[in-house]
Amino acid sequence: MGGLLWAALGGITPVSATDAFDLSVGLKTLPLLSQRIVGPVNMAIVFDPGSPESRADADAIKAAADGGAEVPGGERLVPMLVAADDLSRLKGARLLFLTQGARAGAFDAVALVAAANGILSMSADLACVRANKCVLGIVSRPTVEIYFSRPAAVASHIGFTPAFTMLAKPN
């Protein structure tokens, strides 16, 4: 399914690389899920194989994850790179981190698969959350801001604590 949708890829978004701090901010939202993830956190880092920027961003996120990124609560983080045209590999993932630089058509593919599998999706590319395709948009500098898409959350059966949804910015 993901592969079919991938055929409708759009343009390339300008990129500023996702770094370890962005990743750590994303991971810090996990304790605020209304149903917390218990056990290893399988995190899919989804990239656009046709975009060098996206690929580079994925490598940067993977390096940050392998470099000691911590999940609050001490759960083990298990990162895996997943190409956007091979989203069948997303099964088993609990968390999806979409790279920057992915073309807009990838958002639909990611949203469908995340919704079908109840996966929390997030990205530092705010276009994804603004399109209601990702649940969370991450801004870590100069101050932390989290953008929240309620429609995407509902579609993925993802809930957060009331306080978090009050503090997050609506998309």
Add this chain to the structure above:
Amino acid sequence: MSRPTTRTALWTVLSFAGGFSAGAEAQTLDYDSLENLFGEPITTAATGTPQKAHASAANMTIITADEIRQSGSRNIPQILSRVPGLDILRSGAVAYDVGVRGYQEPMQSRLLVLLDGRQVFQDDYSRTVWENLPVNVDDIRQIEVVTGAASALFGSNASGGVVNIITYSPLYETSDKASVSYGSNRTRQGDVTASGRMEDLGGIKISAGGMNGQEFGARRSSSEQGVTQDPAHRYVAASQVFQLSSDLQAFSDFSYSKSRSTEAYFSGRLGGIDDFVSSARGGFTWQSALGTIKGNAYWNHSRVENNDSSPYFVAYADTTDLFVNQLEDAFRVGSDHTFRIFGEYRHIDFRLDAPQVAPQSPALAEDVYVLGGTWLWQIRDDVSWTNAARIERLGLQETGTIWSESVMPASAYDHSLATFSDNSGVVYTLTEQDTARLAYGRGVQMPRLLDYGFIATNWNTSGSGRLQERVGNPFLKPTIVRNYEIDFDHKMPAVFSTMRTAVFFEQNTSLINTMTNVGTVQTSVSNATRTAYSVNMGDSDGYGGEIQIKGQHPSGLRWDASYSYAIVEDSPSVKSALGVGYHDSTPKHHVRLLLGYSVGPWEFDGDGEFLSSDFTRRSAGTDFSTYTPGYSTLSARIGYSLNEHLTLSLSGTNLSQARTWASAFPSVERQALLTLSARY
């Protein structure tokens, strides 16, 4: 004796039947995770909905758990003394009153104090019995201090400010701590907190502790010596929070605390007071399609026993039962508007257990109905506007019997009044480093229950032999406090600091003088019956400002320097029950300097303060009217972590001299405390 109304019972049953509760946000908020995510403290204090601290529309200081530990203090007022704008009046070894921007007096009424969303401010004398709070200081996650009128946000009596004490939530955080302390004045103190969590299903926490010490040995009159007693405290508290479903949380808590102290009454007379307070609470938070709905119901039962025996009065006790039921809904409209609407019903029974010469058995009941709301409008990314309003209708009722010859017949107490309070604040984030805040608050300070319903007759044994009658005054108007304020915060990352400044102007109207002697009447019991009751005495204005520079260097060095300035101008008729005007009892200047350094297992902290002169009065048979010259104090703490579980610390207060003459009340003595703390 009056009983809670059917409505009270129904509200309470409904709230508990749900199993649940809430002032609730305080108890059910995962502060740790939110602070960890957003990189700054989170508060619900300004709007009732969670906000980042810097975006709060009120002037707020948040004291963190680290700062509490580093203070070395085992009592909350000493910790609060670090907050610009707060002044501490100490009348005994454990007797503190916390004043906000002046208006210093014993049994301070202007500061509403909440513990996890439950009022611990006591309505009898309108005071906070700090030494009676059922809380382990090590279990406090943060203390939020709002300066300026905040009645629309928190309720009546938040006329000068609010202290919101928040402990660790057993649902989200384990809190297993114990400590034992030994120090001067034969101080022995112990506290323990144990918690248990069932993953995300729920958590339970139990705290218990106690303290014994010795009252200050300063000079006292013979009458004071008769009422002086050594301080003691015992408490136990339990709380439970459960995640019933992904949308529904419920909690309940219970506490019992008793304390003994020697402290000053509002009149400046020292007395020995025993306080017994118990509470029960339940509530819920439900994330519904209509928003976040919270219910909160609690009962506070307090009994105060005064061993105050003088020619002018006899030992007495009073009992207060407070039932509070709150329901609120917080919701968003669009992306820019957050609303909270709330309703509240309060019922209070106040009973005085005093020997009565006249044939009467008075008891007073209050029913209060409240409607209110807050509206946060995020006008732009960098500008927000918060508005809050609260309307109250209070009905009084005499539920006991009153002497037929009383100057205030029983029917006079069947009286009602309506009040409103509001708050408005604009927060403008000028740059990444600069935030400006413009705030207005209209606060309401209700008369003490004592003012409304302290009804007693006794013989004056000092020579006149006349009957003395003290009656309530149900016609008192509440004091209205209007606060206008401009704040400016500036981050200085180059020097790892933040500067905060505030200037304020405050108008107080209809201030109350408690139990003024108002005349003599003829009765069948006595040829001359001297009557006293409380009156509205006049108005007063205050103005001033605060500046604070606070920071921490990655090397472990930390600092906090602040200066507060406050001036109070009273109308000619204003003299507090203490017998002095607020202009005189307010220290104009307050300077604080805190320095700390952490290196390896060591923590070093020092705290110096200077307060300028003021004037207080102590009534002790012989008057101790006292002009207190400016004075300074030094405090310090050294902490050493023996391992990851155990910390040994030595702290001291008033180190610069053996006795500090800080007010008309007994001199404050130098004290040292050795504490062994365990986290397990």
